[in-house]
Amino acid sequence: MAADTPKTLADWQSKAASLSFETRAFINGEFVAAADGSTLTSINPATGDVIAEVASCDTPDAERATQAARATFESGVWSRCHPSKRKRVLLRLAELVETHRNELALLDTLDMGKPISSSLGDLAGTVACLRYQAECIDKLYGEVAPTGDRALGLVLREPMGVIAAIVPWNFPLMMTSWKIAPALAAGNSVILKPSEKSPLSALRLAHLAQEAGIPDGVFQVLPGYGHTVGKALALSMQVDGLAFTGSTGVGKQLMQYAGQSNLKRVFLECGGKSPNIVFADCQHLDAVAQSAAEAIFHNQGEVCIAGSRLLVENSIRKDFVARVVKAAEHMQPGDPLDPDSFMGAMVDEAQYQRVLAYIRQGESEGATLKLGGEASNSKGYFLPPTVFDDVTPEMSIGREEIFGPVLSVFGFDTEEQALALANDSDYGLAAGIWSQDIDRIMRVSRRLQSGQVFVNNWAGVDQTVPFGGVKQSGNGRDKSLHAQEKYCEVKTVWMSLSP
Template sequence: MMAYQDKAYWASKADGLKIEHRLFIDGRYQEADDEGCFPVSNPANEQLLTQISRAREVDVDAAVRAARHRFEQGDWSQASPSARKQVLLRLAELMEQHKEELALLETLDTGKPIRHSLRDDIPGAIRTIRWYAEAVDKVYGEIAPTGNEALALITREPIGVVAAIVPWNFPLLLACWKLGPALAAGNSVVLKPSEKSSLTAIRLGALAQEAGLPDGALNILSGFGHEAGKALALHGDVDCLTFTGSTGVGRLLLEYAGRSNMKRVWLEAGGKSANIIFADCPDLAKAARASAAGIFYNQGQVCIAGTRLLIEHSIKDAFLSELKKAAADFKPMDPLDPESTMGTLIDSDHHGSVCRYISEGLEEGALLALDGRDQTGNFMGPTVLEGVRPNMAVSREEIFGPVLAVTTFTTEQEALTLANDCKYGLGAGVWTRDLNRAHRMARRLKAGSVFINNYNDGDMTVPFGGVKQSGNGRDKSLHALEKFTELKTTWLALD
């Protein structure tokens, strides 16, 4: 059983924590070229944590230069898969040794509960690095079925310099979803974490160097999207851009890639996933617990959160009763308290945005079944709006907070139509005893992942990503390696 210690333990560790604030370029920490910085505060109490370096275009140029030099040197890109494997396994081992420090940095930076950072985020990041380390020497090329006069080899090669731009909701975990396959394949990477959550990424630089990753193979730039992110997307020496974040920013990155060198762009963007509860749901209490976790975990700041709850009309009251019981398990508390199951929203601006969505939903006629706004600071509890119509903003737009929009349906076709009536297509859940219905729905739902009698279960063996405006490409599984490699055909004419 994992030991979470107590609140005093984590508060003491926080008081003694030394936070690295500089950019990591070509194997060393350094200030931004213009020595610019910006403040980072703890969203739970608004106290200043540190001032971190603000990368701009000149710093991006330096990082890309270092990455390109390392790639062309070949000591990482051309190293044997088994050699890269050993370095990445060592990195995972070092992350394991520093998991409490990394978990604490994540919690202080984002306001998420320490129990979740320690139980989910950091172990998930470690598993990702370890999984790709173990996978990379088990991926084979192909031989095409040619005639006897030729031999055709199909091989995969690293794509080159990869820019990875990641969000603030799962900072280290989602960074490792990019870093694991990109580094394992032999690429050099420039990582830009969100300006709202850079601390674990910055710390990772030193661990990667200690693990034996060559200088320049991993560079880390803290900074703003409109400065460092834009410069990476426009850079002519970046071969691939992988991004997790909003659909709006994803559109800009596609534009920047087209304006520059047509770099490969892989996007995991927004979501507004439907969680569909049929009257023949095998276990209402279990479905309610999974539905509550699907929207209230991480304060609802989850791209694949089950934000739209579609309930068959005949069980609406019974299910909402169970849902409210399950929601009681998510009570906002001090994130450093190991008993906390719900922390804060990322900052006051985002808190204000979530509150405005709730107010707008009420103005449009939704009913407040559960109100989580009676909190201080950036905290917000579970909120449930029922009577939501499909044309309401709370049903169509990504709120990214603990706000559940409830709509009822009467037929399977109506449920399918409601679920697919959305510009996003990241995930969907279906709860039913009917195996035929489960397969029918799974085939027709426009989503990258469909969960039957669960919500958002899975592990590293399955791909993650969406369709429509939720993006393209996939994270996780062996399929992620496809994003960071190029196929090459070698045709040998035989005498």
């Protein structure tokens, strides 16, 4: 933690009391109210208090932003500027985000209830993403095809055009960086629609982007609802690509909008119901149990890759579940501004009630409640870690994405049974394997239907490796060189040469 970072709950409360909030949309270099004057209410889920009234954009705002983005892209001020200039500007943006990390982290914590320690970690990831993608700008080369001596075949990468990025509320600024950093690095104009549940850090980012030197119209922020401004961006004929992280249902709707408009490219990172498989030969069971608990209860379980399905070999299951419960007992929710809180508040009442309903359903379906399950009596939307054992594949809590602190434990006897359980899902975002048998690790890793597999860890991350899923968890990849590539068009130039 940096020297200037507040250390105590009182320090963070004092900093929160002095915050001011940008509440206007950012369109073509100007901070403006929504065209029709509409606003949405930002509520602190830990207290139920109103934070601010934020501009709620709709179709007229989307039209203005897309026109500005198109004009700016065609002007070449960013799309055709020297790569070294884009690199300098994005590195400057990373520097500014790092300088303002405490403020930005606090905005995310107040807006969606996550612990301040988690938000600070997100900011470190945000800065790393901006820097990595900036550094990639002058290191991605085109290609020369092997055409023989009568022709020269060039393969060029060019920016796609106007990119709309629709990001979720669970990791507001980090997910934003995963979309906008590679898209801007590739030379595109980007319109960001933050979640209506967490718009504040995105609007502050707009100030920093302007200060960093990103030209007017190249980066814009439209707060508002998915069914209004989000839909308008997805249907816009001026938008060439759409990047989305969120639910599978919304992802499917966005693909339909793309088909109804201009066949824009749609890159989706959607839901997950990730299996975390513990074989009996794994070592250090207490540490593994701690990791298994963190895999689901981090960020209140509001994580797309949460290890929500724990698959345990039956010979160690009873003992291992007891260890998980013991670890989870120390992960109770607390004040999100307290640096010692592992869990914070659910993002809003709707999500709070949704998770409670799943817990009641799990009990009615016959799963064994080992821990938690009760609503908090506090003012905010707090739920404790909840663990169900004896879960079977037909149960709703074992199949559907809950997006909350609810762990479903399954038992298995053989490797084949573990694979069958793990792959019996509409989703394929992440999976974990805990074993000391390298042959088993390689066999199971290759057969798991998942975009990423974690071996003897959960959620090992780095900017150099891609992030994304298969099946109904989506397509395309965030992070790594692959992220920047997806925001580019590939053009072939064929030149005939004289003999």
